[in-house]
Amino acid sequence: MLAAQAFASATGEVESAVSPGRWPGGKKAVFMLSFDDGCHTQVKNVFPLLEKYRIPGTFYVCPGWDSFKADEEAWANASEYVILGNHTYTHGKIPDKAALEKEFADCNAAIRRLRPNQKGPISFAIPGAESMHKVLEITDEELAEAYSRNNLVERFPWHGYPVQCKTVKEMEEYVDVVLASGGVGHMDFHGVGGDWLDPGLEYFTALLEKLDSRREDIWFTTHIELVHWLEERNKKGKR
Numbered sequence: 001m002l003a004a005q006a007f008a009s010a011t012g013e014v015e016s017a018v019s020p021g022r023w024p025g026g027k028k029a030v031f032m033l034s035f036d037d038g039c040h041t042q043v044k045n046v047f048p049l050l051e052k053y054r055i056p057g058t059f060y061v062c063p064g065w066d067s068f069k070a071d072e073e074a075w076a077n078a079s080e081y082v083i084l085g086n087h088t089y090t091h092g093k094i095p096d097k098a099a100l101e102k103e104f105a106d107c108n109a110a111i112r113r114l115r116p117n118q119k120g121p122i123s124f125a126i127p128g129a130e131s132m133h134k135v136l137e138i139t140d141e142e143l144a145e146a147y148s149r150n151n152l153v154e155r156f157p158w159h160g161y162p163v164q165c166k167t168v169k170e171m172e173e174y175v176d177v178v179l180a181s182g183g184v185g186h187m188d189f190h191g192v193g194g195d196w197l198d199p200g201l202e203y204f205t206a207l208l209e210k211l212d213s214r215r216e217d218i219w220f221t222t223h224i225e226l227v228h229w230l231e232e233r234n235k236k237g238k239r
């Protein structure tokens, strides 16, 4: 669980744990994309772009939503660049720990049903809050147990438009900073070309162009793949 814990903490810790050029394939830095809420515009606009640019993304879905159910076939048939993450089943109010358990389990069950080839731990994004302690009263220990029981790993704190990187210029500068630091960068989205908190298709395409232009230096990965790699690396370091 060590890597997962490190991962749950600030990005800086992971960055300092791995020196530039030590990432898989000798890449200089790491970049990840993620998408919250299973918006329809992700299916419509993001799926084809990720395939075109050969960059993976983690999609935090709420399978209990009617809008998600309407797109189920597309989620089930999406390319290998689409990895599903748990964003709870309904994104709704969670009154107690039993309800939390059900939200975790029902979402996982839908992910396993739609993407049977996606094995192993599932990335988890807290719905609508930056801390699970704001969602319900739960101790760190109880939360860790609930994650572990449901094979979930909490992702990095959300980072993206419109909170950070408000313009294309700021987004491009951020990518440059990540590359210069040799660390881990990520941009997290909701709607793309529609729906909510949408930076617009032009912005999103500019990000993909920017990343593509530095493709030889970047390890494009997903949260779970990165956690797995860090765990393997830590094991080797201990031998």
Ligand SMILES: [Zn+2]
Pocket: 036, 037, 087, 091, 126, 127, 128
């Ligand atoms: Zn959400």
